[in-house]
Amino acid sequence: MTPYFDRAHTDDLIAFISASPSPYHAVASAAERLEKAGFRQVEETDAWDGSSGGKYVLRGGAIVAWYVPEGAGPQTPYRIVGAHTDSPNLRVKPRPDSGAYGWRQIAVEIYGGPLLNSWLDRDLGLAGRLALRDGTTRLVNVDRPLLRVPQLAIHLDRQVNEGMTLDRQKHMQPIWGLGRADEGALIGFLAREAGVDAAEVVGWDLMTHDVQPPAYLGRDRELLAAPRLDNLLSVHAATAALAAVAGEPLPYIPVIAAFDHEENGSQADTGAQGPLLGAVLERSVFARGGSYEDKARAFAGTVCLSSDTGHAVHPNYPERHDPGHLPVPNGGPILKVNVNQRYATDGTGRGIFVTACERAGVPWQSFVSNNAMPCGTTIGPITAARHGISTVDIGVAILSMHSARELCGAEDPFLLASTLKAFLEV
Template sequence: MPRFDRRHTDDLISFVTKATSPYHAASEAAGLLAAAGFRQLTETDEWDDEPGGKYVIRAGALVAWYVPESAGPATGFRVFGAHTDSPTLKVKPHPDTGSAGWRQVGVEIYGGVPRDTWLDRDLGLSGRLVTRDGQPHLVSINRPLLRVPRLAIHLDRAVNDGQVLDAQNHMTPLWGLGEPTEGELIATVAATAGLDADDVVGWDLVVHDVQPPAYLGKDNELLACPRLDNLVSVHAGAAALAAAAQEDPTHIPVLAAFDHEETGSESYTGAGGPILDTILRRVLAARGAGVEDTARAFADSVVMSSDTGHAVHPNYVERHEPGHHPVAGGGPILKVNVNQRYASEGLGQAVFVEACDRAGVPWQSYVNRNSLPCGTTIGPITAAKLGVLTVDVGIAILSMHSSRELCGADDPALLADAATAFLTG
């Protein structure tokens, strides 16, 4: 049976609790790497060719890498890819609203949100404020501040026969009594960061469930946790990259944690943009790589795209492909879709299996049921952008995209072990 690594999962719990927005996720992952000796680079500076660990933060995205002493101008990459964002509710530009004696906060639906999972939850608020000097300031109100109240069953007797939640009318959180006051929400958030509200000219704020992650089950073999999709992969990637830096990797190991995957990846911090391609080329250029060297390096590179997948649901077994039933606690999954919603093919599978074998990690396969549409990941996007062999993997979870998801408590550590083997190999 897979081992249960409480230390890794405990660290994941701490990470997720602090990583309440994509900006916090990038910052927390950078903190883990800085503690392992990595140093931050600025994109507007000239980069040196010194070996060692380095990283770049761009808003809610993080790209980090370790250059071994043996790396030359044509040394290829081993990239572990993930994303920092999760489905949620995002604050509108004019957030102060209300109705019928309640003060409320205007929000937009971000990503594929199962709306009922956000009802009657104690919600905090986090993200960043931007001041007139163009500087971002991370903010997090990690206490019960907001709530999206459901309609009482007495006023909707047919609720158990099928509920329809309108995104515009039914998902607006409340946060107080009385009439709304223009600027009150941002002033409240600014005060928590020690900022003058008049100096705040922009914001990117999302709500988050403040209930902390918790072990669940008779033997604590499960983990109930917000934002598993996909902070479990960001955390595993950071841990794996730090571990790979202590080994003698044959390639340049990289962690690429993108933003905006849940909304299509088309942004300057998303996998659909040039951020990773630009950074990889700069890493090679700093080592004197020309066009020929760069082409050779990319041809010798592999991407492992890691995102959560569906564990077989005991109450809805008929929604799953009969021959592929990944279970929680069974180790990471290989995700396959012939229409390239996932990037895995035979060569990528061989890379994944070899990494799992070297790490002593069990693995499973996932294929979507033919009669249901398949989701996608950063994998196919990254493969097309870089022209690099890519394999899609992850861990099996229940309640994907819910405000609170569920996984096997030892699967995060197993994923990190496989990632470490991949990055060092």
């Protein structure tokens, strides 16, 4: 273990992930931590003032929080950490109650790009939000074994170990009991769990989650196995970093922006392609007496670190990685580069990231995709293009990305948070 590793941070990440089975729970968990650090929620429908201090906006599964230091003017640039709150999973359809041959099942859609086989034969809970007739929402979390997507026995599929093909419509519908598929059964059950009248529930955003809790793994407990590391690890690190710098005399206005719907393209009012971040930053400038010219000057000096997980070198598939860029767990945060702008990093951004790592005393690594493999993307290029903000893509190297359960180094969450804190300070 490195001398600067703080296991308390990873312990708190475990608590954060466990309390955040959906994006709606994740932003509530982040807001709770920020409230303890003195931040207060502001409503988008209210008039904003230009006072100093910590503030945040919640919209669905997204949160934008910022701290205005004493003496900040309308031209003061921002230092932003971007992340996302959603993860690939199975989401409940508008008519959820189904079944056949005496089994009760739940009709689900596939959200994002999950490793489908990782959802088989797992004990699954159900979480999300219920929309009520009065226009409010209620969070719900059934964090116990409720659902299961059963795999076909090998006796009925003798070639399964030579290659398994899952039909998204036929093979991924979970079971949750025996008997007739009664319409309204699931929502009635969830309404009781949430303590509301089922007749008041008019809509829902519900998703499955693995109920096995996060755990340290390995001989020396140097690894962390957990669901939703992509990308609650970054959301938690960003929240911790912002809370840590609040109250300091800062040359910038530190911001975190955790968006929803990154896993399906970010095209949503709560996604990175939506107006939320730009509206918050602009309104903050105007609330401090600024003009459009002030906003343009503030944005011109602004930098964003887009923090998302990346790929650690897989010991069983080393040929899938670039041979000169092989990130390892507990090697520190990674700088993600792609010259075709799947990541937004350039040479100037590299300098900003390296400076933050050096200030924090944190090691760092580089990630580049194998030229023969397609490269994923993040909110980084979207943020850069939509707002004209200099953006750098970084993250933590993990294995089993988009699995129901992922794996990272136990030290890396703290190393990332330390880097983000240093970035927000200078």
